[in-house]
Amino acid sequence: xxxxxxxxxxxxxxxxxxxxxxxxxxxxxxxxxxxxxxxxxxxxxxxxxxxxxxxxxxxxxxxxxxxxxxxxxxxxxxxxxxxxxxxxxxxxxxxxxxxxxxxxxxxxxxxxxxxxxxxxxxxxxxxxxxxxxxxxxxxxxxxxxxxxxxxxxxxxxxxxxxxxxxxxxxxxxxxxxxxxxxxxxxxxxxxxxxxxxxxxxxxxxxxxxxxxxxxxxxxxxxxxxxxxxxxxxxxxxxxxxxxxxxxxxxxxxxxxxxxxxxxxxxxxxxxxxxxxxxxxxxxxxxxxxxxxxxxxxxxxxxxxxxxxxxxxxxxxxxxxxxxxxxxxxxxxxxxxxxxxxxxxxxxxxxxxxxxxxxxxxx
Amino acid sequence: xxxxxxxxxxxxxxxxxxxxxxxxxxxxxxxxxxxxxxxxxxxxxxxxxxxxxxxxxxxxxxxxxxxxxxxxxxxxxxxxxxxxxxxxxxxxxxxxxxxxxxxxxxxxxxxxxxxxxxxxxxxxxxxxxxxxxxxxxxxxxxxxxxxxxxxxxxxxxxxxxxxxxxxxxxxxxxxxxxxxxxxxxxxxxxxxxxxxxxxxxxxxxxxxxxxxxxxxxxxxxxxxxxxxxxxxxxxxxxxxxxxxxxxxxxxxxxxxxxxxxxxxxxxxxxxxxxxxxxxxxxxxxxxxxxxxxxxxxxxxxxxxxxxxxxxxxxxxxxxxxxxxxxxxxxxxxxxxxxxxxxxxxxxxxxxxxxxxxxxxxx
Numbered sequence: 001x002x003x004x005x006x007x008x009x010x011x012x013x014x015x016x017x018x019x020x021x022x023x024x025x026x027x028x029x030x031x032x033x034x035x036x037x038x039x040x041x042x043x044x045x046x047x048x049x050x051x052x053x054x055x056x057x058x059x060x061x062x063x064x065x066x067x068x069x070x071x072x073x074x075x076x077x078x079x080x081x082x083x084x085x086x087x088x089x090x091x092x093x094x095x096x097x098x099x100x101x102x103x104x105x106x107x108x109x110x111x112x113x114x115x116x117x118x119x120x121x122x123x124x125x126x127x128x129x130x131x132x133x134x135x136x137x138x139x140x141x142x143x144x145x146x147x148x149x150x151x152x153x154x155x156x157x158x159x160x161x162x163x164x165x166x167x168x169x170x171x172x173x174x175x176x177x178x179x180x181x182x183x184x185x186x187x188x189x190x191x192x193x194x195x196x197x198x199x200x201x202x203x204x205x206x207x208x209x210x211x212x213x214x215x216x217x218x219x220x221x222x223x224x225x226x227x228x229x230x231x232x233x234x235x236x237x238x239x240x241x242x243x244x245x246x247x248x249x250x251x252x253x254x255x256x257x258x259x260x261x262x263x264x265x266x267x268x269x270x271x272x273x274x275x276x277x278x279x280x281x282x283x284x285x286x287x288x289x290x291x292x293x294x295x296x297x298x299x300x301x302x303x304x305x306x307x308x309x310x311x312x313x314x315x316x317x318x319x320x321x322x323x324x325x326x327x328x329x330x331x332x333x334x335x336x337x338x339x340x341x342x343x344x345x346x347x348x349x350x351x352x353x354x355x356x357x358x359x360x361x362x
Numbered sequence: 363x364x365x366x367x368x369x370x371x372x373x374x375x376x377x378x379x380x381x382x383x384x385x386x387x388x389x390x391x392x393x394x395x396x397x398x399x400x401x402x403x404x405x406x407x408x409x410x411x412x413x414x415x416x417x418x419x420x421x422x423x424x425x426x427x428x429x430x431x432x433x434x435x436x437x438x439x440x441x442x443x444x445x446x447x448x449x450x451x452x453x454x455x456x457x458x459x460x461x462x463x464x465x466x467x468x469x470x471x472x473x474x475x476x477x478x479x480x481x482x483x484x485x486x487x488x489x490x491x492x493x494x495x496x497x498x499x500x501x502x503x504x505x506x507x508x509x510x511x512x513x514x515x516x517x518x519x520x521x522x523x524x525x526x527x528x529x530x531x532x533x534x535x536x537x538x539x540x541x542x543x544x545x546x547x548x549x550x551x552x553x554x555x556x557x558x559x560x561x562x563x564x565x566x567x568x569x570x571x572x573x574x575x576x577x578x579x580x581x582x583x584x585x586x587x588x589x590x591x592x593x594x595x596x597x598x599x600x601x602x603x604x605x606x607x608x609x610x611x612x613x614x615x616x617x618x619x620x621x622x623x624x625x626x627x628x629x630x631x632x633x634x635x636x637x638x639x640x641x642x643x644x645x646x647x648x649x650x651x652x653x654x655x656x657x658x659x660x661x662x663x664x665x666x667x668x669x670x671x672x673x674x675x676x677x678x679x680x681x682x683x684x685x686x687x688x689x690x691x692x693x694x695x696x697x698x699x700x701x702x703x704x705x706x707x708x709x710x711x712x713x714x715x716x717x718x719x720x721x722x723x724x
C-alpha cells in the first residue's frame with residue numbers, strides 16, 4: 001500500500017496581496033510592476049497569445065485570459081458586472097489567476113487578482129504614457145472615479161510627474177471618495193462638474209468608467225492638440241467611451257490588435273483603421289509620439305501578458321517578504337498512476353488518521 | 363475610514379474530495395455523478411458552449427474549459443503531460459476548477475478536480491454505455507491501466523453490471539497496481555499480455571492510454587460484432603487510439619461535435635463523417651444502439667459540461683457532509699468603489715493588526 005501525501009500550491013489571498021502592497025508601498029509596487037510589464041512587452045514574440053474567452057450574460061461578462069511562454073503558463077479569471085455596486089454592494093471587477101509550469105502543468109501560484117489587476121492596469125497605462133504622452137505632462141483628467149481611479153492617479157503621479165488631477169464622475173460620492181483618498185499624496189486635486197470641465201487644459205485624459213454601454217464620454221470638441229488619451233474603460237463588445245471621431249483624429253496604440261478590434265473603443269471603426277501595437281513602440285520598431293501637437297490614444301483593454309507579468313511580480317515579492325500560504329489543490333501521489341490510492345476503501349475503513357503497515361492492508 | 367473585511371470562497375482541497383469519496387463511498391459518488399451528468403445532458407441547449415482553449419507545448423498541453431448556463435459559470439484548468447510519470451514522478455493529468463455566479467461574477471466554489479475528473483470521466487463513460495452498449499454486457503477490456511483505470515473498472519462494475527475486466531498496459535507494473543486495487547471488489551480480473559488478447563470476446567472495450575501520439579491501440583481485426591468501444595484516451599490533436607477503420611466500421615457518438623472533430627479519434631476522419639451527439643440519444647431525438655451486432659464507439663474527449671456537473675455534485679456533497687474550507691480569493695469591501703481602502707497607507711502605517719477607531723484615521 002502506498003502512503004499518500006498532498007503537494008501544496010502557493011496561494012496569495014486578497015489579504016496577502018494587500019499586506020504586500022502595504023509593506024512594500026504602492027509606489028514601489030507600481031514601479032516594480034511597470035518594470036516587469038515593460039520587460040515582458042520587450043519579449044512579446046516569446047508569448048503564445050490569444051484573445052480572451054468571454055462568456056456574456058445580461059448583466060455582465062466572465063472572461064478567461066490565458067497566455068504562455070516557454071517556461072510559464074498564466075491565466076486570469078475576471079468578471080465585469082457594472083451593476084454589482086448598486087444591486088449587490090459588490091465590486092464590478094473581481095479576479096484571480098494562476099501561474100503554472102509549461103513543462104509539467106503543475107500550478108505554481110494561485111493568487112487574488114482584484115487588487116493586483118488595478119495595479120497592473122495603472123502600470124500598463126504608465127508604460128504606454130511614457131512613450132505616448134508629452135514628457136512635460138503635469139495635469140491629468142480622470143473621468144470615472146471608481147475602484148481603479150486611485151491607482152491611475154498615483155501611478156501617473158509617482159511615475160509620470162503628474163501634479164494635478166481633475167476629477168469627474170456621474171456619482172459625486174465616488175469623486176468625494178477619490179478626493180479623500182488622494183489627500184496627503186502630494187497631488188493637487190480639482191473636483192469638476194462635467195467631463196468637459198475636467199478635460200479642459202489637461203495634458204493627459206484617463207477614462208476609466210464602468211457602464212456596459214456605448215457611452216460617449218469624450219467627444220471631438222473636448223480634445224486639444226497634444227493630448228494623450230488613456231482609454232481604460234472601453235474594454236468589452238458594446239462598452240466604449242470615446243466618440244469614433246476622437247479615434248480618427250488621433251494616432252491609436254493598442255496592446256494586442258486582434259483583441260482590441262473586438263473589445264476596445266476601436267470596435268467602432270472599420271477593420272482597416274490603422275493602429276500600432278505598443279510593444280513595437282517600446283522596442284523601437286514603430287514610432288510613438290512624433291510631435292507636440294499630435295493627439296495619441298492608448299486604447300487599453302487589458303491583455304493576458306500583463307497578468308502574467310503581475311503574477312510573476314507578486315510571486316517574487318511574496319517570496320521576498322515571506323508572505324503567502326499553501327493549498328492542497330493537486331494531490332501528491334507516491335505512485336502517480338495510483339490516483340485510486342486516495343480513495344481506496346481499506347484506507348478509509350481501516351485506516352483513519354494514520355497509515356497502517358503493509359501487512360494490515362487488504 | 364471604511365473597515366475592510368475579506369469575503370471568502372468555499373474551497374475543496376484534494377484532501378477534502380478524497381474524504382468526500384471515502385465517507386460517501388466511490389460507488390455512491392459514481393452513481394450521483396452519473397445522475398448529475400445525465401440530468402445536465404438532458405438540458406444541453408441551456409448551456410453556452412465552446413471548444414476548450416488549449417496551449418500546446420513540446421511535452422504536453424494546458425487547457426481551460428469554460429461553460430455557462432443562466433445561473434452558473436464553470437471552468438476547469440487541466441493539463442495533459444504524458445511524460446510526467448517517468449520524468450517527474452507527477453500525475454499526467456492534474457486539474458482544478460471554479461463555479462461562479464453568472465449574475466455577479468462572484469466565484470462560489472474553488473475545487474480540486476484531479477480526483478473529481480477521474481470520477482466524472484468514468485461516470486460519463488457509463489452515461490454513454492447505458493444507451494450504446496448491449497444491455498447484457500458482462501466483460502470489459504481495459505487498455506491503459508493508469509490513474510483513471512480503477513474508476514472506469516468500478517463504474518462499469520457498479521453501474522453497468524460488468525463482472526470481468528481484462529487488463530492490458532505496456533507497463534506491467536501499472537497492470538499489477540490496477541489488479542491489486544481491484545482485489546475484493548467483486549470483479550473478476552484477467553491480466554492479458556496484449557491488447558488483442560484483452561479485447562478478444564469482450565463486450566465493451568475501454569481505451570484509456572496516455573501517450574501523446576497517433577497510436578493505434580485498436581485495429582479493425584480486433585473488433586467483434588456487437589462491441590461497444592469506450593474510447594477515452596484519444597482526446598487531443600495528435601493523440602489518438604483507434605485505427606480510422608474502427609471508426610468507419612462503427613456508429614460513432616460524441617459529446618460536443620465541434621470539439622471532438624479537433625480532439626477526438628474523429629480527427630483522423632473527414633469533416634463530413636457522420637456522428638451523433640450523445641445528448642440527442644439521451645433525450646430520444648436520435649437512436650443509440652439499433653442491433654445486437656452493431657459496433658458502437660463513444661469517442662470521448664471530456665467536455666466542460668461534465669465538469670460543471672462534477673463541480674455541482676461535489677459542492678452539494680461537501681455541504682451535505684460539512685466538509686471544505688474558505689479562502690479570501692476576493693476582497694470584501696465596505697464600499698466596493700473603494701478598493702484603495704485595502705492599501706491606504708494610513709491603514710498600514712498607523713493600524714497594524716487591529717482597526718483603529720475613525721477618529722485616529724488620517
